[in-house]
Structures are given as C-alpha cells and as structure tokens.
Amino acid sequence: MKKRNITAQELRDRLSKDDNYQRKMKEKEAKREELEDMLNKDEEPLVLELKGLGLDIDSVWDLVNNLPHQFLERKFTVHYNTAYETLVKHLDFDYHPKTIEGIIRALTEKEAKEIAADKILELFYKETDKNLKWVMANALRTLMTWSKRQKHPEIGEVLKGI
Structure with missing residues (x-):
C-alpha cells in the first residue's frame, strides 16, 4: 500500500499534539535563549565601548552587513569607520568564538584594511577553530590585495577546504 503525502498543515497539526516533540522544542528554545544571554553578556564590554563612540548598537552583529535593504529592517545603517580601531583592539579580548566572529565580520570592509589586515592575519595563523579560521x-580576501x-x-x- 502506497503512503499518502501529508500537507504542511497536517504535519504542523500532528507536531502540535506530539508531547515529545513539544518538549524537545521547548528545551531547544531554552538552550537558545541561554546562549543568547551568555553572548550578550560576553560582548558587553565591546558594545559599551562602541556606544561610547556614538554608535547606537545592541550587538557587534548590528555592524555586520548593515547596509539598508529593501526587505530587511536594519536598526543600524551608518558607516562605522571610527570603530575599526576599537574592533581590532577587542580581538585581543577573551571572547566567545561567536563574538570574535562578529568582530571579524564587522571588520570585513575594504576601508578597514589598513587597520585590521595585519591583526587578522596574525590571528589566522594562530586559530585552530575551523569556522573562525x-x-x-574570508575577511583577508577583502582586506588584502x-x-x-x-x-x-x-x-x-x-577558503577552498570548507
């Protein structure tokens, strides 16, 4: 006997009644919220220093891909070249890898090459985490000739290996 495909709505209905699935989703959401809280505390020194420079941000990630977009609402869409030195300085802080990733992605701007390229190159050779490397x-591809x-x-x- 051939099985009938179910619709997305039927699947949603089944999952909404599945206690095991609902428990797993609640656990997953709690872990996500816990990680988000930890990352917010982790990057607090950087965010406070950037706010001191006049940048109205809540996270270093507000600086990443911050250009205005017709479909995406962005809180922060101004140039932040005055923050490059601060961002580079904070690469020496003991942050979570996700915070370091946000700093590097925020520095992946051609205008940051004079300030950031050498530091990121130095860190590149020391890094053991595949994702951060x-x-x-990727940043060095933008920052270096x-x-x-x-x-x-x-x-x-x-870049080829991943």
Missing part, C-alpha cells in the same frame, strides 16, 4: 580567511594574499597560500587553502 574560514571567517578570517591579491598579490599580498599570494604570499599566504594558506588563506586560499582554507
């Missing part, structure tokens, strides 16, 4: 390699990147073939290898 890729984020750094092609000829300078050719002196560091490891950058290209990391």
Whole structure:
C-alpha cells in the first residue's frame, strides 16, 4: 500500500499534539535563549565601548552587513569607520568564538584594511577553530590585495577546504 503525502498543515497539526516533540522544542528554545544571554553578556564590554563612540548598537552583529535593504529592517545603517580601531583592539579580548566572529565580520570592509589586515592575519595563523579560521580567511580576501594574499597560500587553502 502506497503512503499518502501529508500537507504542511497536517504535519504542523500532528507536531502540535506530539508531547515529545513539544518538549524537545521547548528545551531547544531554552538552550537558545541561554546562549543568547551568555553572548550578550560576553560582548558587553565591546558594545559599551562602541556606544561610547556614538554608535547606537545592541550587538557587534548590528555592524555586520548593515547596509539598508529593501526587505530587511536594519536598526543600524551608518558607516562605522571610527570603530575599526576599537574592533581590532577587542580581538585581543577573551571572547566567545561567536563574538570574535562578529568582530571579524564587522571588520570585513575594504576601508578597514589598513587597520585590521595585519591583526587578522596574525590571528589566522594562530586559530585552530575551523569556522573562525574560514571567517578570517574570508575577511583577508577583502582586506588584502591579491598579490599580498599570494604570499599566504594558506588563506586560499582554507577558503577552498570548507
């Protein structure tokens, strides 16, 4: 006997009545909220310093891909080149890898190359976390000229490897 496909609505109805599924979803949401709270506390020193520079942000991630977009509402859509030095300085702080990722992504701007490229290159060679190493390699692709990147073939290898 051939099974009948179910609709998305039928699946939602089944899952809404499945106590085991509902328990797992509540546990997953609680863990997500716990991680979010921890990350907010983790990046607090950086956020406070950036606010002191006049940037109205709640997270370093507000600086990432912050250009206005027709479909996405963005809280923060101004240039933040005055924050580059502060962001680079905070790369030496003992932050969670997600906070470091946010800092590096915020520095992945051509205008930040003079301030950020050398520090990110230094960290690239020390990094052991595969995800962060890729984020750094991706940033260096933006921050370094092609000829300078050719002196560091490891950058290209990391970008190809993931």
